[in-house]
Amino acid sequence: MFQNFVSELVDKYVIPYATVDETVLKLGLRDGKVVLRDVAIKSSVFNNLGLPLVVKSGKIAEVEIDISWENLKAQPVKVEFNGVDLVLAPSPTDPNPEVMQSQNAAYDKLELAYDLLLRRIRVHGQRIMDQREQSFLFKLIAQIFDNLHVRVSNLHIRYEDSLSDPQSPFHAGVTLDRLELCSADGDFQPALVAPGAPVVRKLLRCTALAAYWQDRLGSSVS
Secondary structure, three states, rough: OOHHHHHHHHHOHHHOOOOOOOHHHHHHHHOOOOOEEEEOOOOOOHHHHHHOEEEEEEEEEEEEEEHHHHHHOOOOOOEEEEEEEEEEOOOOOOHHHHHHHHHHHHHHHHHHHHHHHHHHOOOOOOOOHHHHHHHHHHHHHHHHHOOEEEEEEEEEEEEOOOOOOOOEEEEEEEEEEEEEEEEEEOOOOEEEOOOOOOEEEEEEEEEEEEEEEEEOOOOOOO
């Protein structure tokens, strides 16, 4: 049941935004180990957010997910992104209302599917789980998110704009060597959160964050 829940999350939060082998991803998640290389980010990733941006190019060199299904309470779920390269630009035209309506309808269907899955879990796990098992499942989900460990390495996001003012095109960006988010103890040292802990602390570490901006005349700020 929980693997099915993860599969639904993949359909909702991954497939609409990135080009991946869906079968490989879902089988890897069920086995607890996923390694994806050269993941392309779809140009329409911002459509559902209503932002006037397009992805000119986007790629993640490597995505690694490590889930210890046999020991979820004692091991964090690790998600690592290495080599994130994203080039953004302003949308050349205002969103077509009909296209936006169609995209919103598709997103609403994903939301509905997600809500239905949660409802099935609540209603005795499709009449398989009793209340005690349902409670265990929700506590397990909370435990996983409490101890989720995310690491992003070698990130570069660049924005290129030649539309806002065609006479003065510019580009700007940010680079990052490493960003890491994990759970922490009272001294803000990396640690697992115990089940039912009254306080959940998160530690965010950032290494070598830089920003730059350059116009058509070659003037730059970094």
